[in-house]
Amino acid sequence: MMIKVIRKMLKKEKGQSMVEFALLMPLLCLILLGIIEFGRVFNAYLVITNASREGARIAVVGSSDAAIIQRVEDIGISLKQDQLSCSITPATRTRGEKVAVSVDYQVKLIAPLISEVIPNPLPLRAITSMRVE
Secondary structure, eight states: OHHHHHHHHHHHTTTHHHHHHHHHHHHHHHHHHHHHHHHHHHHHHHHHHHHHHHHHHHHHTTOOHHHHHHHHHHHTTTSOGGGEEEEEEOSSOOTTSEEEEEEEEEEOOOOTTHHHHSOSSEEEEEEEEEEOO
16 A cells, blocks of 8 residues: 555656756756866966966076067967967066066956856966066
8 A cells, every 4th residue: 555655656756857957957057167167267377377487587587578478478379379468577677676577368258157247358467576687
């Protein structure tokens, strides 16, 4: 008798898991897209941070502005070059003063809902300053 009651209850709940899955699927997709976007932005930030550090390092040993910009572009080869910009201050460097290399990059977001919440393209900046040797 008890087994018949349990079977009737199970037959009534057959489509319940599919409905729950259909309700949660958009939320799971949004979380997955958010993780992917965060990874892309974080990767770009790490690349431009390393590029500004490398640019500052060769700036303090007496390289020209063209060589510094070329080095930054070489390090940031995995990024879109037309969205990458580099600035060096001061233009003339003397021993003992600080030189700063700033690298700016615009990350274009690909997730539709996430790009509505945060600015698209997302501006990133990395600045490294070192004392001229």
